[in-house]
Amino acid sequence: xxxxxxxxxxxxxxxxxxxxxxxxxxxxxxxxxxxxxxxxxxxxxxxxxxxxxxxxxxxxxxxxxxxxxxxxxxxxxxxxxxxxxxxxxxxxxxxxxxxxxxxxxxxxxxxxxxxxxxxxxxxxx
Numbered sequence: 001x002x003x004x005x006x007x008x009x010x011x012x013x014x015x016x017x018x019x020x021x022x023x024x025x026x027x028x029x030x031x032x033x034x035x036x037x038x039x040x041x042x043x044x045x046x047x048x049x050x051x052x053x054x055x056x057x058x059x060x061x062x063x064x065x066x067x068x069x070x071x072x073x074x075x076x077x078x079x080x081x082x083x084x085x086x087x088x089x090x091x092x093x094x095x096x097x098x099x100x101x102x103x104x105x106x107x108x109x110x111x112x113x114x115x116x117x118x119x120x121x122x123x124x125x
Contacts, residue, residue, distance in 0.1 A: 015059075015088075019044060023052050024061065024075055032065050032072040060084060 016024060019042075026042035027033065035053070039046040053073055056062035061080055065072045 015085075016056075019048070019052050020056055023049065024056060027062065027073065027075040028078065032067070032074040034070065034072060038073060 023038065023042045023044065027038055030037060030041050033041070035049050036046055038053075039049045042049070044052070053062060056075070057064075061076050061084065063074060063076060065074055
């Protein structure tokens with residue numbers, strides 16, 4: 001697990017939060033495992049592991065395997081991380097012209113400042 005901690009400390013996260021990165025690295029070294037085994041390997045409470053696994057499954061880098069009556073969890077091939085990053089890069093390239101247009105519109109447009117004053121009038125009889 002020393003290598004996993006060293007890898008995490010060198011900036012390994014690629015859009016993963018700290019616990020997700022630790023869990024991913026633990027699962028990578030453990031292979032298909034139960035939640036209890038993953039929790040021990042990652043040194044994270046078992047009840048905390050479930051939402052982390054759900055988050056990793058939604059990101060597409062973790063999956064389940066059923067062996068008999070046991071449900072085991074495993075991570076996808078590390079090369080899948082590269083494809084996820086490439087997909088996000090392509091999505092950014094698609095919307096970048098629109099974002100640039102919005103930015104240039106905001107910085108080049110003129111604006112009107114207006115001030116609101118409140119006056120208190122008193123009438124003395």
